[in-house]
Amino acid sequence: xxxxxxxxxxxxxxxxxxxxxxxxxxxxxxxxxxxxxxxxxxxxxxxxxxxxxxxxxxxxxxxxxxxxxxxxxxxxxxxxxxxxxxxxxxxxxxxxxxxxxxxxxxxxxxxxxxxxxxxxxxxxxxxxxxxxxxxxxxxxxxxxxxxxxxxxxxxxxxxxxxxxxxxxxxxxxxxxxxxxxxxxxxxxxxxxxxxxxxxxxxxxxxxxxxxxxxxxxxxxxxxxxxxxxxxxxxxxxxxxxxxxxxxxxxxxxxxxxxxxxxxxxxxxxxxxxxxxxxxxxxxxxxxxxxxxxxxxxxxxxxxxxxxxxxxxxxxxxxxxxxxxxxxxxxxxxxxxxxxxxxxxxxxxxxxxxxxxxxxxxxxxxxxxxxxxxxxxxxxxxxxxxxxxxxxxxxxxxxxxxxxxxxxxxxxxxxxxxxxxxxxxxxxxxxxxxxxxxxxxxxxxxxxxxxxxxxxxxxxxxxxxxxxxxxxxx
Numbered sequence: 001x002x003x004x005x006x007x008x009x010x011x012x013x014x015x016x017x018x019x020x021x022x023x024x025x026x027x028x029x030x031x032x033x034x035x036x037x038x039x040x041x042x043x044x045x046x047x048x049x050x051x052x053x054x055x056x057x058x059x060x061x062x063x064x065x066x067x068x069x070x071x072x073x074x075x076x077x078x079x080x081x082x083x084x085x086x087x088x089x090x091x092x093x094x095x096x097x098x099x100x101x102x103x104x105x106x107x108x109x110x111x112x113x114x115x116x117x118x119x120x121x122x123x124x125x126x127x128x129x130x131x132x133x134x135x136x137x138x139x140x141x142x143x144x145x146x147x148x149x150x151x152x153x154x155x156x157x158x159x160x161x162x163x164x165x166x167x168x169x170x171x172x173x174x175x176x177x178x179x180x181x182x183x184x185x186x187x188x189x190x191x192x193x194x195x196x197x198x199x200x201x202x203x204x205x206x207x208x209x210x211x212x213x214x215x216x217x218x219x220x221x222x223x224x225x226x227x228x229x230x231x232x233x234x235x236x237x238x239x240x241x242x243x244x245x246x247x248x249x250x251x252x253x254x255x256x257x258x259x260x261x262x263x264x265x266x267x268x269x270x271x272x273x274x275x276x277x278x279x280x281x282x283x284x285x286x287x288x289x290x291x292x293x294x295x296x297x298x299x300x301x302x303x304x305x306x307x308x309x310x311x312x313x314x315x316x317x318x319x320x321x322x323x324x325x326x327x328x329x330x331x332x333x334x335x336x337x338x339x340x341x342x343x344x345x346x347x348x349x350x351x352x353x354x355x356x357x358x359x360x361x362x363x364x365x366x367x368x369x370x371x372x373x374x375x376x377x378x379x380x381x382x383x384x385x386x387x388x389x390x391x392x393x394x395x396x397x398x399x400x401x402x403x404x405x406x407x408x409x410x411x412x413x414x415x416x417x418x419x420x421x422x423x424x425x426x427x428x429x430x431x432x433x434x435x436x437x438x439x440x441x442x443x444x445x446x447x448x449x450x451x452x453x454x455x456x457x458x459x460x461x462x463x464x465x466x467x468x469x470x471x472x473x
């Protein structure tokens with residue numbers, strides 16, 4: 001009887017949900033939803049479909065996805081081949097726990113990623129699949145610790161990072177992140193392993209100018225190790241191009257090489273967080289390739305499956321693998337859904353699509369089209385800088401263009417511009433805090449690699465309209 005009632009109840013619940021969605025004409029109030037939202041003070045469109053660079057909401061409104069949904073979507077929305085590959089895999093085998101099995105799609109994707117990686121990953125490197133970027137960061141932190149334990153250096157545990165960085169939302173990832181606003185509520189829960197100066201030429205923390213600065217921001221790692229003790233430092237983690245927190249801030253020539261040199265000289269592992277920059281986003285498979293550096297580990301997420309499935313990865317170089325393989329032989333770590341067959345099948349299908357459509361080769365040209373379209377914004381009195389590489393671009397807004405003075409945080413400029421772009425049906429990614437952790441407004445643009453020149457022009461027009469609205473008074 002109870003089962004019968006339950007069967008009758010479900011259709012009624014679905015009918016009420018359908019009526020609820022229709023009543024808001026494509027928008028769902030947080031108070032009417034069963035989901036825990038990111039922000040209880042906002043309403044959210046109900047996304048129903050995706051086509052290329054566009055997301056279609058209930059009611060038919062179309063949004064140009066200029067941010068790639070947080071720099072995730074690379075091949076575009078609604079590619080049917082990906083869904084078919086996932087369905088085929090799930091019909092054969094949806095899940096197998098990695099404590100008992102490996103699977104063909106995971107093995108295939110691992111081999112493909114290692115083949116794309118720098119040379120130190122080719123002979124003996126391995127891939128540890130996760131469900132996303134935060135899990136990848138957690139995994140790398142533990143791998144760095146265990147590497148040093150296996151090597152007889154049990155005092156090494158601190159993973160050093162940079163201020164104004166972001167490496168994920170789990171506690172370990174938040175510990176190494178330097179995003180002040182995101183860390184603040186959880187400060188009592190976070191270890192203090194140390195953060196060095198950011199590499200950010202537009203707002204140099206040393207008030208110097210490249211190249212006369214002699215890359216002081218890189219040498220700050222050496223200063224930190226001297227002051228805090230190099231014998232406890234296990235690794236240094238960095239974003240080759242700082243994505244969300246600094247708005248696509250790329251380092252000057254020599255910075256990444258100098259950081260790698262300091263790590264080698266002091267026995268630290270070098271971890272490149274390529275969650276946002278990897279898988280072709282900057283025009284190369286991995287952003288570190290622009291500077292010819294070979295990290296000990298690289299973190300992937302976002303673009304590895306282009307958002308079609310939850311997937312992340314840690315690429316582990318041969319020397320790290322060898323230390324654990326010849327030592328204890330076991331990595332004391334694990335997730336239930338690591339190397340998930342359906343997710344890795346999605347990753348392979350995305351990789352196939354990237355290859356068959358030569359999308360990596362399109363990124364540089366598409367990025368040039370977008371930069372050219374945005375060039376008209378540079379003359380605006382409140383646009384400080386348009387920066388980035390490939391299809392990872394940032395636009396910073398300033399109160400005074402000459403002094404580069406930021407707006408006060410309370411003015412919420414980035415969010416206002418995002419909202420104004422939304423009125424033009426263009427989606428952008430706003431962030432505050434690039435100057436001092438609290439002040440500093442920018443938008444991040446990271447559209448799918450398939451974006452057309454016409455769509456680039458549409459993004460620029462939407463931004464021009466948004467600037468006119470926000471700065472009209």
